[in-house]
Amino acid sequence: MLQIETPPPHGGRLIERVVRDPELGRKWAKNCAAAYDIKPTLSDGVPIRNVYREIMSICYGFFSPVEGSMKKAEVERILKERRLLNDWIFPYPLVFDITEEELKDLGVTVGDRLLLRLKGKPFAILDITEIWRIDDAEELATKTFGTPEGNPEVVQEPFNAKMPGWVIYKSLKPVVLAGKYTIINEPTFLEPFDRFWFPPRKSREEYARRGWRTVINHQTRNVPHIGHEFLMKDAGFTGDTEPCHGIQVNAIIGVKRAGDYPDEAIIEGHEAVNLGGYIKPERHIVTFTLWDMRYGNPLESMLHGIIRQNMGCTHHMFGRDHAAVGEYYEMFATQTLWSKGIPSYGFPASVNDVPYGLQIRPQNMKEFWYCPVCNEIAYSECCGHTKEKQKFSGSFVRGMVAEGIFPPKVIFRPEVYKVIVKWWKEFGFPFCNAKYVKEKEVRLEVDLPDMDI
Amino acid sequence: MSKFMSVLLDDKRMEAIKGSGLEEKIDKMFGGALNAFTLELSDDKAKEVMDAFFSARVDSRGFITDVPIAFSRTLFEEIAKAKSLGDDVIDGVLARVDEIKEAAEKESEFLPVPEL
Structure with missing residues (x-):
């Protein structure tokens, strides 16, 4: 069997506990x-x-x-x-x-x-x-x-x-x-979250409608720079007898930390990648999950695998320092969990190879950088110009944005940068500051209909 | 191990250093799409910067980042004044820490939106 099919939900049955009447x-x-x-x-x-x-x-x-x-x-x-x-x-x-x-x-x-x-x-x-x-x-x-x-x-x-x-x-x-x-x-x-809401039943229906048999997920909590875009494009070549039919971006939307990009800019920034045609909309979809990040690196990646398998994805790309903060975890801890397991967490083998484990497949990726010799965005395991490489440091990019310097196309697509500026005008700041963090938790992402009881 | 700092040069800053002799020290980044000065900081100076600014961190390239915008602005001013990329420039910036912190407080609430 060379061709991969949509995996079943984790646990065998999709949970839906929503009364719609x-x-x-x-x-x-x-x-x-x-x-x-x-x-x-x-x-x-x-x-x-x-x-x-x-x-x-x-x-x-x-x-x-x-x-x-x-x-x-x-x-x-x-x-x-x-x-x-x-x-x-x-x-x-x-x-x-x-x-x-x-x-x-x-x-x-x-x-x-x-x-x-x-x-x-x-x-x-x-x-x-x-x-x-x-x-x-x-x-x-x-x-x-x-x-x-x-x-x-x-x-x-x-x-x-x-x-x-x-x-x-x-x-x-x-x-x-x-x-x-x-x-x-x-x-x-609320807008703009409404148009990106694809809970598992809906996402599975959407992928069937689009004829996507294989879908690779990109985890994000960032506005995408070119390094992210090339990670998506290149990891998207994974599949079975052909590259993955679809690339799903699933943003984790939740409580923010000062210095993060606002959630609104993150999801619309990813949408700008497909609206700009850099990955055409027929192959790319932006979605989100509500969750206050725990930053548990390998443990968080397991939760990500569960979420995206439930959404109908066949593959999940993992980079270094996945869902990490600080240096608590070894930088490739997530890839260790998905390649050979972490016995001390209860996994003597990959989470794909243990009973009652996951069926979504990992695509462990290293790094992308700009190479002035190759004159292109290069994959670290291909490019031999390690001395000349120029890395996409997230904090460097944030510094450039905060200084109001229009980023070159080799760092941000102009359509993506315009999204950052759009929300910068709205919030008075390009990133989440203390005011945004507090107000967001009052506003939340939803409103509720009146219900007299 | 020494650390580095990057000062991005937009058109206005490029104009300000014209004829200063600093032009030959410009690093062309991302295929020439960005111009920048790269400063190498001794351990002592790097520690002083890190201690002075809580938000500062060292990224995966070994560069000190996440300093206030006012810090970057002051750093450029000191470079232009001293026509140097040495430790003396960092000394000049650290002598203005109070001024930078005051400006940083305001910028944590609001940053001017760039014209597109």
Whole structure:
């Protein structure tokens, strides 16, 4: 069998927990024992996570087969073996956490249904099947990512307060309400997010409609410079008997850090690549997933593999320092996970070659740089002019943008740069600053219809 | 190991250094699409810059980046004044740290949008 087919969802079945009949949604909301208003998790007053994004990604099937907030036994198994209780591999604990005081005020117990409100309106319900406590959130945070002693294959430095994912887990409140989520009042996306919303069922339908049998995913949290574009183009030659039919860009949209590009510029910047014809729209699609990045490098790549397999992709490109921050992980840790496994995380072989593993195939890529001798964008494993190479440093490019210097075509396509400037005018700043980070967590990416109950 | 800093040269800056003798020190980057000065910093000077600016980091090329725009602007002014790319230029910039930090505070809220 030389030809590859669309893989099944992780876990065998696509999870969809969205009530689309408003009457039924209203009826379910009415039956709830209590209501809880979702707010962002803060660390030193700065938003670091909003559980609404986890609820959205679970209920629309991005995280299949996960269906809700996890039980204690499931979290413990993930921390030990990176597996759910049904044996399918999964990297991170996902929980609905509240304070003791909030639990007391809600007065809910096992068997109750809790209404979750977002922006003051009914959004979802949580059917509580277990209430458990996190004894030590810092310990849980460290176990989530590992330690240099426990995971010597890939962890180089102890995780600390500069690692956003570690801070997210360390900031968890002590009480976990475990149980399945169901969205009962479907949110509508704000512009420009609305036209890029392709949850797994829809993306699979879209790829079937386009006749895409093979699709390679590009993970992003950046406005694409030419290095990214060539990574997409060249990795797109992977496939089976022919290059991949489609290139899916899947942006991770969530809480931002100062210095990141705004989410709006990221997704429209990628769209500009296909509108400009650099990768024609017939072969390129821009999508996103709601998730507050944990920056867990190999663990994050496992989640990315799950998301994109659920979306119907056959391949996933991975570069160096995948979803990484700082130097906590060895720079090719993700490629190690996908090529030979990381035994200390529970994977003696690639995540493709373990029981209940993934079927999406990795395409591990090295680097792209500009070579003045070749006079072209070159792949590091082809180009022999290592002394003359000029690398696409993200921070160098950001510095150039901030100085207002119009980037040459060899760095940014003009159409992409115009998108950066468009959102720069909107926010008064080319990157996320403290004001953007705070306002975004009030605005979020969605609005909700009115629902009287 | 020494670190580097890059100062990008747009048309205005190219005009400002005309006839200064600095032209021959210009690096042509990305096939001549960008002009820049590259400064090599001793360990001590690199540490001083890193310590003075919390946001500063060293990228995968060994270049100090993520300094305030005001820092880059001041660095160019000092280069033009000293007609040099040596450590004395960094000394000139570090002597103006308070001024740079004050300007950096304002630029964290707003940066002027470039004309297209």
